[in-house]
Amino acid sequence: MGARNRPSSEPRVPLSRERVLRAAVAIADEGGVRALTMRRLAEQVGAEAMSLYHHVANKEDVLDGTVDLLIGEINEVVDRFDPPAEPADWKKAVRRRVLAAREILLRHRWAPALFETRSAVSPQVLRYHDGLIGLMRAGGFSHDLCHHALHALGSRALGFAQELFDPSGAGGGEESVAELEAMAERFPHLVGMLAEVAHDDPDSTLGWCDDQAEFEFGLDIILDGLDRLREAG
Amino acid sequence: MGARNRPSSEPRVPLSRERVLRAAVAIADEGGVRALTMRRLAEQVGAEAMSLYHHVANKEDVLDGTVDLLIGEINEVVDRFDPPAEPADWKKAVRRRVLAAREILLRHRWAPALFETRSAVSPQVLRYHDGLIGLMRAGGFSHDLCHHALHALGSRALGFAQELFDPSGAGGGEESVAELEAMAERFPHLVGMLAEVAHDDPDSTLGWCDDQAEFEFGLDIILDGLDRLREAG
DNA sequence: GGTCGTGACCTTACTCTGTAAGATCGCGGC
DNA sequence: GCCGCGATCTTACAGAGTAAGGTCACGACC
Numbered sequence A, B: 001m002g003a004r005n006r007p008s009s010e011p012r013v014p015l016s017r018e019r020v021l022r023a024a025v026a027i028a029d030e031g032g033v034r035a036l037t038m039r040r041l042a043e044q045v046g047a048e049a050m051s052l053y054h055h056v057a058n059k060e061d062v063l064d065g066t067v068d069l070l071i072g073e074i075n076e077v078v079d080r081f082d083p084p085a086e087p088a089d090w091k092k093a094v095r096r097r098v099l100a101a102r103e104i105l106l107r108h109r110w111a112p113a114l115f116e117t118r119s120a121v122s123p124q125v126l127r128y129h130d131g132l133i134g135l136m137r138a139g140g141f142s143h144d145l146c147h148h149a150l151h152a153l154g155s156r157a158l159g160f161a162q163e164l165f166d167p168s169g170a171g172g173g174e175e176s177v178a179e180l181e182a183m184a185e186r187f188p189h190l191v192g193m194l195a196e197v198a199h200d201d202p203d204s205t206l207g208w209c210d211d212q213a214e215f216e217f218g219l220d221i222i223l224d225g226l227d228r229l230r231e232a233g
Numbered sequence C: 001g002g003t004c005g006t007g008a009c010c011t012t013a014c015t016c017t018g019t020a021a022g023a024t025c026g027c028g029g030c
Numbered sequence D: 001g002c003c004g005c006g007a008t009c010t011t012a013c014a015g016a017g018t019a020a021g022g023t024c025a026c027g028a029c030c
Helices: A017-031 A038-045 A049-054 A059-079 A087-105 A111-115 A123-138 A143-158 A177-186 A188-200 A211-232 B017-031 B038-045 B049-054 B059-079 B087-105 B111-115 B123-138 B143-158 B177-186 B188-200 B211-232
Strands: none
Touching: A017 A038, A017 A059, A038 A049, A038 A059, A059 A087, A059 A111, A059 A123, A087 A123, A087 A143, A087 A211, A111 A143, A123 A143, A123 B177, A123 B188, A143 A211, A143 B188, A143 B211, A177 A188, A177 B123, A188 B123, A188 B143, A211 B143, A211 B211, B017 B038, B017 B059, B038 B049, B038 B059, B059 B087, B059 B111, B059 B123, B087 B123, B087 B143, B087 B211, B111 B143, B123 B143, B143 B211, B177 B188
């Protein structure tokens, strides 16, 4: 069944690695990586599971490919950015790139976790990092400091970092007073902090934080620290 | 088969959540999370797969449990640390904890990737972070700055961060001269940096870095940045 | 001591996964 | 008209998680 007795009226767009990978991203966007199975992927492109293997080596290849595709999207965007007017603007330029990457990855929440499971280095990731090094070099970094910088940034360079408390997780804000008191006994500092932070921000419930602000806070600490090292170096 | 006609001479140690989780860690240590299946886990504890379900809810629960177990190990170690002699020593104390956590996690390479897939917050993780906040509070941090600090540290707080280039991945150092030249054309800054960094360290091949040093470099940038903010704040 | 409930454990079976092997289909070149 | 060949589909299999129900040992009660 499926495409067996295909009416000749439907022209059948041919499969391709590109089309398969785009479909994979679409499926993951909708249902997470868990939903991305070869059969589901085949269905999405109007084919049978085994037909996919003429365009991708296996499922690992699909996962590698989707990562590459997404970073490629990021590269397309950041490549259009103007180079910094002054060398000293390296920090602004790097910051802008990272935040652009983050913006794209936020549309694919499943991607960061997937990235960390890839062992093969994607060419697009290499290209992205190459661009960052270029900016830092122009800003006065030694090669050595560039190298350290990439390590210091880690996944933050690509616009993500493990979010501390995921609000989508275990029931948000349904804690009873008794449960909260029990928590306060076991984790006094944590509950104290959350009580105060939540008070400052009335929208905030236990475990909710402004991801974007926190991300930028961490990013700025690192960039500022690197800038100081560069000046001293 | 299996435990069916068990001779009464063998006393049969009873299953328990604890024993199952410890076995799970052992299997993952040996063969990675991929090797951790319910059947393999049952075999390890001398039972049948379905018997495990009397002690754990399902496989997700096993994974959650192993995470909790490992962080519990970390907490046992860091809880024995003396509190800092002077408030200003918060940085040393936090640094010491993080590096202790890292040391333990380095013995379970599969764990970091697993952590990032857990949505439920482990009580042991809460306890660990609670301790960090305690140190920072004693060192003069506002609750707000503690909060930012945890976000800035991210997974680094627990002693890991995505390693940039995994040397175990795609063939280390077998690049031909032609391939290297092709790479240099596509990624000039990256290849330039690696050439120089590798030159400084003759042990280093393309893609190899001193993880521990890089980790501490990044950690120190963040801790120094936080210290400056605390003083200014 | 018999019996009976209760859980720990095992057996079987089902659905879903990735993918190997081979059949079939359709189109371009002779 | 025929052939060759690559793209596609069909079938099948091993291994995953786990639902449903059977079995068996042990402690509580009469």
